[in-house]
Amino acid sequence: MENRQTRNILISCGVILIVACLCLSFLLISGIGVSLIWPFSTDQGSALPTPLQEPTPLEETTNIPTGEAENLPSDLADKLYQIESEVVNIRGLSSNQPVNRTLISTEELEEIVTQDFFADYNEQDARQDVLILSLLGLLPVDFELKSFYESLYSEQIAGFYDDETEEIYVVQGADFGGSEKLTYAHEFTHVLQDQVYDLEEGLGLNEDACEADSEKCAAIQALIEGDASQTEILWFQTYASREDYQDLVQAYDNFESPILDAAPPYMSADLYFPYEKGLSFVQYLYEQGGYTAVDDAYQNLPVSTEQILHPDKYPDDRPITVDLPDFSAALGSGWELVDENEMGEWYIHLILSQAYDETHRISERKSEKAAAGWGGDTYAFYLNEETEEITFIMDAVWDTNDDAEEFAEAFIDYADQRWDESDELILDFNTWSGVNLQIVSILEGNRTIWVIGPSAEIVEAVLIELQ
Numbered sequence: 511m512e513n514r515q516t517r518n519i520l521i522s523c524g525v526i527l528i529v530a531c532l533c534l535s536f537l538l539i540s541g542i543g544v545s546l547i548w549p550f551s552t553d554q555g556s557a558l559p560t561p562l563q564e565p566t567p568l569e570e571t572t573n574i575p576t577g578e579a580e581n582l583p584s585d586l587a588d589k590l591y592q593i594e595s596e597v598v599n600i601r602g603l604s605s606n607q608p609v610n611r612t613l614i615s616t617e618e619l620e621e622i623v624t625q626d627f628f629a630d631y632n633e634q635d636a637r638q639d640v641l642i643l644s645l646l647g648l649l650p651v652d653f654e655l656k657s658f659y660e661s662l663y664s665e666q667i668a669g670f671y672d673d674e675t676e677e678i679y680v681v682q683g684a685d686f687g688g689s690e691k692l693t694y695a696h697e698f699t700h701v702l703q704d705q706v707y708d709l710e711e712g713l714g715l716n717e718d719a720c721e722a723d724s725e726k727c728a729a730i731q732a733l734i735e736g737d738a739s740q741t742e743i744l745w746f747q748t749y750a751s752r753e754d755y756q757d758l759v760q761a762y763d764n765f766e767s768p769i770l771d772a773a774p775p776y777m778s779a780d781l782y783f784p785y786e787k788g789l790s791f792v793q794y795l796y797e798q799g800g801y802t803a804v805d806d807a808y809q810n811l812p813v814s815t816e817q818i819l820h821p822d823k824y825p826d827d828r829p830i831t832v833d834l835p836d837f838s839a840a841l842g843s844g845w846e847l848v849d850e851n852e853m854g855e856w857y858i859h860l861i862l863s864q865a866y867d868e869t870h871r872i873s874e875r876k877s878e879k880a881a882a883g884w885g886g887d888t889y890a891f892y893l894n895e896e897t898e899e900i901t902f903i904m905d906a907v908w909d910t911n912d913d914a915e916e917f918a919e920a921f922i923d924y925a926d927q928r929w930d931e932s933d934e935l936i937l938d939f940n941t942w943s944g945v946n947l948q949i950v951s952i953l954e955g956n957r958t959i960w961v962i963g964p965s966a967e968i969v970e971a972v973l974i975e976l977q
Contacts, residue, residue, distance in 0.1 A: 582611060582612075582613050586613070587611070589686060589691070590611055590680075590694060593691060593694050593695055593749075594698050596695075596745055596748070596749050597695050597699055597702070597741060597745055600741055600744045600748065601699060602805075603703070603705075603706050604706075605701065605702060606705050607676075607705060609671075609678060609701050610675070610676065610678070611677070611678050611680065612677060612679050613680050614679050614680070615681070616681060619664060619679075619681050620664040622679070623663045623664045623667070624664075628656065628660055631656060632656075633656060635656075636654075636655040637655075638848060638893065639655055640652075640653050640655050641893070641898060642848075642849065642891050642900060642902075643655075645902055645962060646861050647861065647865040647866060647867065647870050647928060648776045648777075648860070648864065648866055650866055653774070658769075658773075662769045662773060665767060665768075665769040665770065666767065666769070666770055667681060668681055668689070669690075669693040669694060669697045670697065671697045671700040671704070673704045673710055674710075676704075678694070678698065678701065680693070680697075685757075687753070687754065687761070688746075688750060688751075688753070688755060688756070688757035689757060689758050689761040691746075691750070691754060692742050692745075692750075692754075692758065695741065695742040695746070696738045696741070696742040699737065699741045699742065700734070700738055703737065703808075706808075709734070713730050713734070713808070713811065714730060714811075715727065715731065715734070721851075723813075723851070724851045724854075725813065725814045725815060725851075725852040725854040726811070726812075726813045728783070728784070728815050728818075728856065729811070729812035729813055729815055729817060729818050730812065731784045731788070732783065732788030732791060732812070732815070732818045733788060733791065733792065733807055733812055734788070735784035736784065736785070736787075736788025736789045736790070736791050737788075739785050739788065739789040739792070740789060740792045740793060740804075774866050775865075775871075776860045776861075776866075779860060779864055780856075780860065783818075783856060787815075787818050787856075788818060790821070791812070791818045791821050791824075792804055792807075794822075795807055812824050812825070813825075813828055813829065814828070814829050814852075814854055815854045815855050815856035815857075816829070816854065816855040816884055818856075819855060819882075829852065829854075829885070829886040830885045830886030830907050831886060832886050832888040832906065832907055833888065834850065834890050834903065835975050835976070837890065837892060837901070837972055838892070840972065840974065840975045841892055841894075841901060841968060841971060841972075842971075844894045844895070844896055844897070845892045845894050845901070846892065846893055846895070847890060847891070847892055848891050848893045849889075849890065849891040850888065850889065850891075852886070852887055852888060852889070853887050853906070854884065855881045855884040856881075858877075858884060858887075858906075858917075859877045859878055859881040861924075862876075862877035862881070862920060862921070862924050863876075863877035863878075865928070867928075870924070870927050870928040872920060872923050872924050872927070876920055876923070879920075880916055880917045880919075880920030880921070882913075883908045883909045883910065883912070883913020883914070883917065884906065884908060884909075884913075885906075885907045885908050886906070886907050887904055887907070888904075888905055889902065889903065889905075890904075897964075899964040900962075900964075901961075901962065901963045901968055902960075902961065902962040902963075903960070903961050903972055903976075904961075905958075905976065906957065906958050906959075906960075907956055907957050908956045908957070909956070910956060911956045913956070914953060914955065914956045914957060914958050915953060918958055921951050921958075925949060926942075928942075929942035929944045929949055930943050930944070932948070934948075934966060936948065936950055936966050936969050939952055939973070941966070946964055946965075947962060947963070948962075948963055948968075948969045949962050949969075950969055950973065952973075959973070959976060961973065
């Protein structure tokens with residue numbers, strides 16, 4: 511996993527993102543979690559799909575506070591106001607203050623991405639993240655991360671809500687058709703979430719909170735995006751015209767995403783996580799009790815990716831706290847702690863199955879099973895800036911001894927594919943070796959320890975501290 515500063519920028523810098531065609535192609539046309547009957551399967555057509563719930567009739571008295579509609583034509587402003595009223599009608603949350611709406615071009619979006627989203631993310635930050643991610647096998651060591659992020663988000667954002675300025679930005683092409691309407695329904699749901707629950711302070715989607723507990727932050731983001739995805743699907747099923755359907759299918763057929771297609775496997779999978787897995791989580795809640803159950807989740811927030819991946823574990827199965835000692839003295843001069851947090855079930859799965867080098871991956875099915883017994887963990891990265899060496903430690907506990915053993919066996923398969931088995935023992939433990947690396951994995955009851963260091967001496971010093 512990357513330095514949490516990167517992840518915080520992507521999900522907690524005051525901007526909630528909707529990734530183009532994650533919801534369009536994945537959620538609607540591919541039908542993840544939703545069974546759609548397309549209305550143009552025959553020449554005569556067929557009925558629109560049945561909504562997941564029957565919304566109450568839209569009343570003319572629906573009151574949506576209006577804000578500024580910068581550079582928007584009046585007919586487009588009317589369309590947006592109509593979509594807002596329909597989303598309020600479906601979601602059941604009331605808008606209590608105005609939100610400004612701004613139409614931007616793709617060129618203006620690129621400027622926002624580089625000058626706003628990534629303004630505080632410099633090349634040194636990116637280089638540190640690459641060192642960490644490459645140690646975990648998720649990136650090549652020479653990957654240009656900052657420029658890739660900028661290109662990726664410039665390509666993928668169809669619209670976004672800025673909760674600092676309380677403004678919706680709509681990226682418009684030639685027309686405001688079905689795909690743009692779908693995006694707006696999603697983004698206006700974020701407006702309602704923010705006004706009712708307060709994304710940054712009330713829900714904790716801010717940099718400090720996410721640095722303190724990245725697992726909880728990822729789970730909250732999945733709830734938020736899953737809720738908005740569920741609502742946009744309901745909006746489309748209920749209110750979209752035949753022209754909107756046709757426009758969406760055409761947009762899907764014509765859609766190209768060369769940057770996303772070239773993204774490292776872990777990155778694209780992680781980008782989908784809050785939308786795909788979040789939607790499944792929200793639909794599970796919805797089936798239990800409609801939007802009342804979804805609203806209850808904002809009062810009792812999910813706290814781990816494990817709960818998102820396994821909704822039946824929400825809310826009772828909470829992560830076990832694992833404490834790591836300070837390894838600075840044991841590592842010696844020049845070493846500095848640069849990141850410490852929880853890895854969580856989702857990122858353990860990504861490490862095992864989404865390595866940059868496909869020959870290092872184990873199967874997704876095997877990695878999912880191996881990660882599913884996660885109980886809690888803490889990881890730490892220490893950096894020696896002078897040598898650019900990294901030491902990684904992960905101490906994890908599992909639900910049962912069998913779960914720990916299942917992970918340990920899967921890890922051995924992963925390690926055998928990635929590194930060479932070494933004849934050298936470290937404190938009587940078997941090791942693997944890579945280029946200037948020594949690796950140890952230990953199984954003790956329901957506990958596993960994974961250490962990567964630049965030398966056997968460093969790894970041994972870490973293991974002594976863990977005893």
